[in-house]
Amino acid sequence: MTRNWLLNAAFSVGALALATAPALAAPTKFEFWYGLSGDLSERIQDMCKDFNASQADYEIVCVSQDNYESNLQNTIAAFRADKQPTITQISDGGVVDLMLSGAYIPVRQLMEENGYDIKWDDYFSGIASYFSTSKGELLAMPFNSSTAMFYYNTDALKAVGFDGAPQTWQQVEKIARDLKAAGYECPVAFDPTGQWQWWEQFSAVHNQPIASEGNGYGGLDAVVEFNQGKFVDQLTWIKKMYDEGLFVVKSKATGETANDAFVNAKCQMTSSSIADHGTFGKQAIAGMHWDVAMLPLQEGSERTNSLVGGAALWTLKGKSPEEYKGAAAFYAFIATPKQAEWWSTVTGYIPVTNTGYQAMVAKGFYNAAPYKGRELAIKSLTFTPPTEYTRGVRLGNFGAVRVEIQNAMQDVLFNNVPVQQALDTAAERSNAVLRKFEQTYKGVALP
Template identity: 55%
Template sequence: MTVMQRLRGLALAGAVLLPAGAASAEPVKFEFWYGLTGDLSERIQEMCQTFNASQDQYQAVCTSQGDYEAALQNAIAAFRADQQPTVLQVFDGGTADLMLSGAFVPAGELMSRAGYEVIWDDYFKGIADYYAISKGELYSFPFNSSTAVLYWNKDAFARIGRTEAPKTYEEVEAAARALKEAGYACPYAYDVDPWQFMEQFSAVHDLPIATRNNGYDGLDAELVVNRTRFVDHVAFFKRMTDEGLFQLKEYGQARLQSFMKGECMMMQSSIADHGTVGKTIAPGTDWGVALLPVWEGTERKNSFVGGASLWALAGHSDEEYAAAAAFFAFLAKPEQAEWWSTVTGYIPVTNSGYEYMQDKGFYDEPPFAGREVAIESLTYTPPTANSRGIRLGGYPQIRKEFRDALTGILAGSTGVQEGLDAAVERGNAILRRFEKTYAGKTLP
């Protein structure tokens, strides 16, 4: 029996472990708050409806809170009024804040209490390690997971005599120059979202973002990204932008739209955008995705996972926790992983889900071909201290500091080193405030 079959059987078996009399009572309702909007919010609603229709003991009440940060802040406010949801979607950057809050029921405890056995080793290591505590235990369930990849217009590359995506940034520059000479006004579109622009670059190049193993080893970590090769990388993007070979697309979905409209020929973006590109780009356009480029001479490492995980929050009844456990078991089914990947572009988070989809030929279908590149990227190597993840308190605010700084650098309002030094100084101030708030505590 494969790991996938075992997990599938356990999830189905667990679904019938209900309190006595539950079948004849009104369904136990529980709230699930999430931070997605638009089409992704509609897919969450569809997922919740499917769960509710699959049994009559529990009912998920699923509500969008806007974006990730709003979901987290709204949950904090709800705690003060004792109105917090049972399940909360928390994005990657908020993990340290949740771990130290103590305002949750660990995933393992939740599931064992409800009678479920979870095969924790089934989760992709590159995903699990990002969210796991020092002992490897997961306090939350990885949910919508992605990583960054390079999107490229194969038709445009054919016009310059190239049939493969650039593997290095030296090749990116050469391709950009050839595309410009061929009449393409925008060879490469980008924005400076730190998750894509700074964090993924650091991971695949095995560069630290902060001391103390990116914060995993202590709250006294300090940012060091202004002292790594990332400085030269920013300088490269500044030079290419000044030459008109790269274009900064900084607002909303400008970068994504520029690629889908055929205005820009390359972009770095989340694999979660794969479905949107496929549905929106002009019919007949030949395009694809590839691993992120690295600088020549780099020994590539795995990339970071992005997205969010699901937490069971403290302060609820046993019945609500049983409902949440049943919901998590439902999400763990390989069939559900296939559906979620089909309608969103997010990747499966378990080996069993991936094997199930491979066995069905999912990645051979034209709409989905290429999404396996994200799995390759996340599992390229075993995670190192630098490519495991980021465990820094107040990280949402730190990301904003870097985004503002990078925008200023690329716009020419400040120098590269000067701008990064200032962002690090402000980021370290955030870390020190966080450390003071949790004085005497250590990360689990």
């Protein structure tokens, strides 16, 4: 018998009582839970209002759970209590948890059963593969997709004689030293809890394994491998930069995030998601000039494609046929070229389909000053065909593994724990997480 966190949830379908004529019936309500906050949450609320205004049959109720991990845990708890939403936004790190739960309706099945003909091969392969089975069946609706980028203050760099984007981390070091010598207190804003860009994306663009079995795609018996290879050298370099005051820690714990420090021109370089491009454009202080580039490489390395970040929309079991019709209508709504362009415009998330991207290119979208540079995220994601280490990460309870990396990075920086020791400890603890997950799903194969 398959064991998972959702088996005890009852499948219930509420009866719809029509007491009035069909023309007077209230729209079918259904819930959508998501893991974004701040400006991005406000944009989702705008999207939901637009969907409700576009038709009269359905009313989507969109509820923020603040962040991805909270949304995953709240979704689990809600399903156990038979109070789950119809749609939930699950990030790349929670894919295996949903995939093995059996708690969802595959998106292709949902759309076909409700009469929608979607060109699934139009979705960028690097995006679709993250949320697909090994046979290529897409299980969830791609929604907000991104990748990590490098942001820099062009005026500050020009002030120390550097024009353009740094291509290597060695160039970043040279620029940082020159900035420090010129009186800039924070050359690079660094958040040690931002393991997504500093570790996962670094590993991808250098084609480095995060785990065996092709980063977990080959089976639940994978073990982590981040305590060997180029990431060991990179964390050693980051520690050196930190000790010399060239990397300055900015995070919620310090009272000012790396992004806030950058848009206020207190720090001159940082790494963040392309999804923050729109927010940076709105929040950058008056007179500040900045640009964005693909992540730098270690000297002598060949670039491979970066990982897609963000999340997809999963349709959960246990809801009524009418709610599923509403979910399908919402998916069709967000898949329209008009809506896709709006979403990419107001956020910075990339279009998830090739035709959507090409339509925006044809309209000159990426030539307009507020959006120039966002096309580099597509270039980064498609720089090479996905390798076994750049198609994604498919590890159970990956959120806990990410926490171990965060702890290792902080131990290295703040507690002077040797890099290899910190990463070996993180690897040991991460493998314990993976073995526990494997035991929970003993005998179950990844689809």
